[in-house]
Amino acid sequence: MTTAIEATGLYKSFGDGTWAVDGMNLAVPAGSFYGIAGPNGAGKTTTLRMIIGVLRPDHGQASVDGVEVWPDPREAKRRLGWVADNPALFERLSGREMLEYAALMRGMDAQEADRRATDLLHVLDMEDSQSKMIADYSLGMRKRIGLAVALIHRPRVLVLDEPFGSLDPVNTQVMEDLLQRFRANGGTVVFSSHVMDVVERLCDRVVVVADGRARVEGAVAEVRGQAPTLQQAFVDLVGGRDLGEGELSWL
Incomplete structure (x- = not known):
């Protein structure tokens, strides 16, 4: 399998004694539509910023289109496009x-x-x-x-952080069509999101991230497993919470 992005043992701390990214390993197949899913604060954006060469990891390495990002990210940046949230x-x-x-x-x-x-x-x-x-x-x-x-x-690899937020349905469809055309012409699309129906609809593969670690990775159907939706599988993996019967009784 040819990979568009590889990350091996990525760690990043911001000095508070905890790891924002805690040993992240990824292998994104070339030509795929790849989702990075996780709750807010899971480490998705920090991981992406290390991969694209704007945030230096404390440990580990990443490559884009076969080019190692660190210590010199310039060549890797020529091969990718980045859209921040x-x-x-x-x-x-x-x-x-x-x-x-x-x-x-x-x-x-x-x-x-x-x-x-x-x-x-x-x-x-x-x-x-x-x-x-x-x-x-x-x-x-x-x-x-x-x-x-x-x-x-x-670019050969396109990396997006929460790309569909703030878009109306018409422009969401336009962006999705454009990304699919990019992929059809040989590009690889990687995007982070916490909106599971978007990930389930668009992606071939997905990694679920929580607490700076990859919890599970695979084809979307494999990650969903026996759950009725990817969102339910996601909640089961990262932990959910139901409102207790007596909570907010004043509503």
Whole structure:
């Protein structure tokens, strides 16, 4: 099996005596749609940030498309695109300017940058807002421009952190279709989420993360097991809580 992302023994602490990521091992097959699921605070984002080369692990190693990320992440970054939960963008640029700037920084000539920006703005239904400053964008618009920035250099691996939050159903469908096209052309999509129906609908494989560790990993059907839904399997794995009969009796 060819892997697009490998992580071996990743550890990260932020100085409070606990491990935010506690020995994470991952192997993401090339060409797959791979989900990283877990509750808030499980270590999903910290793991992704170590894999993409913006947060140095305390221990362990990661590779992207066969390139080791640490100690020098630059080559690995050329092969991936990254969309944060709240993308960091230049607020005083317009959407089109942001895309063209990102393309030029990746070494594209101006004509190709313009062509790709035009294509992405059209597909993401942002032609009417392409001249507005990003400071005036909603979070959903920022996520769409963030995705366009991540795609404009045609990476082989796309990594997204909670990509579908703040999107309405129409734009969720547009983003899903775009990600499926990226995958059909040989790309690998990795995204974190705590929304299990999205993971179950889109992903080939999933890892469930809790307390900085991978609890279970496999094909979605394998992880779901005998549970009626992936969400129920997830709750069973990480621990759930039912309201007691007498709780909030005043409601």
